[in-house]
Amino acid sequence: MIVVAGATGNVGREVVRQLAQTGQPVRALTRDPAKAAVPAGVTAVAGDLGDPASLRPALAGATAVFLLSGYSPDIFTEASRAGVRRVVLMSGGSAETGDRSNAVAGYMIETEAALRASGLGWTMVRPRMFMTNALQWADQVRAGVVRAPWADVPSAVVDPADIAAVAVQALVSADHEGREYPVTGPEALRPGDRVRILAEALGREIRYEPQPDDEARAEMLTQMPQPYVDAFFSFYSDGKLDEATLFPTVIDVTGRPPRTFADWARANADRFR
Ligand SMILES: NC(=O)c1ccc[n+]([C@@H]2O[C@H](COP(=O)([O-])OP(=O)(O)OC[C@H]3O[C@@H](n4cnc5c(N)ncnc54)[C@H](OP(=O)(O)O)[C@@H]3O)[C@@H](O)[C@H]2O)c1
Numbered sequence: 001m002i003v004v005a006g007a008t009g010n011v012g013r014e015v016v017r018q019l020a021q022t023g024q025p026v027r028a029l030t031r032d033p034a035k036a037a038v039p040a041g042v043t044a045v046a047g048d049l050g051d052p053a054s055l056r057p058a059l060a061g062a063t064a065v066f067l068l069s070g071y072s073p074d075i076f077t078e079a080s081r082a083g084v085r086r087v088v089l090m091s092g093g094s095a096e097t098g099d100r101s102n103a104v105a106g107y108m109i110e111t112e113a114a115l116r117a118s119g120l121g122w123t124m125v126r127p128r129m130f131m132t133n134a135l136q137w138a139d140q141v142r143a144g145v146v147r148a149p150w151a152d153v154p155s156a157v158v159d160p161a162d163i164a165a166v167a168v169q170a171l172v173s174a175d176h177e178g179r180e181y182p183v184t185g186p187e188a189l190r191p192g193d194r195v196r197i198l199a200e201a202l203g204r205e206i207r208y209e210p211q212p213d214d215e216a217r218a219e220m221l222t223q224m225p226q227p228y229v230d231a232f233f234s235f236y237s238d239g240k241l242d243e244a245t246l247f248p249t250v251i252d253v254t255g256r257p258p259r260t261f262a263d264w265a266r267a268n269a270d271r272f273r
Pocket residue numbers: 005006007008009010011012029030031032036047048049050068069070090091092093127128129130133
């Protein structure tokens with residue numbers, strides 16, 4: 001039995017789908033099973049990552065777990081107690097910076113460290129920027145102008161389905177234990193490049209306008225706590241996070257190349273219409 005946390009999210013939903021496709025027994029962890037749409041044959045199980053004891057029913061009899069970072073290390077104690085042998089943890093590229101003073105890097109580094117110390121088998125999956133982040137632009141895309149910050153910063157954006165495919169291999173085979181996997185798409189793209197590719201996929205004109213830092217900061221402060229806003233400015237304005245370097249992880253682990261942003265944009269075009 002494999003338990004998938006974040007099972008209603010961009011990556012976890014794909015982990016569930018791909019595991020179910022191979023006939024693997026899967027439990028989809030969610031805070032609200034009544035609302036969760038899961039594939040046939042998959043059980044949605046209630047649990048809150050913020051309350052490790054609540055995970056006991058989900059973890060009972062599980063052998064492997066897909067987990068998100070940023071939660072209590074007591075989750076690993078619960079997993080060990082339940083007999084789990086292997087955890088695949090999704091952190092991110094910032095875990096490689098070693099900068100614990102950065103709020104985002106800090107929670108990823110802490111969770112990775114706790115997992116390493118837990119005695120469980122582990123694989124760290126460190127995706128770069130998700131292609132799905134472009135969905136934040138959906139209203140602006142509809143209006144024909146996308147204003148977004150960090151015009152000159154390229155990111156090797158990655159399809160969550162490819163992140164999931166790497167995670168799935170690490171969940172079903174012991175071959176990936178003790179490995180730290182940077183997961184990237186096939187090309188590093190600046191925000192303007194991504195907008196141009198979206199425009200091509202949608203078959204209409206969309207303009208990209210670089211958003212000044214002060215305007216972006218004010219907007220982000222309405223959406224997340226200041227330490228996280230500061231963390232993203234440190235990454236992208238101060239250049240503390242390299243998301244442009246390409247890695248062959250997807251092809252090495254799954255045997256097929258990562259999807260391009262154009263592939264993703266064509267497949268998800270309706271979500272911008
Ligand atoms: N976006 C990026 O570019 C990027 C890049 C690198 C790493 N990451 C990391 O990726 C993660 C986000 O992944 P995602 O996009 O797949 O997620 P997402 O789409 O934002 O969905 C969040 C998922 O987490 C679950 N969740 C949230 N709080 C929970 C709690 N207290 N207990 C149980 N489940 C909880 C939600 O499940 P329910 O609501 O159903 O309970 C949902 O399935 C974050 O950890 C982020 O740091 C993101």
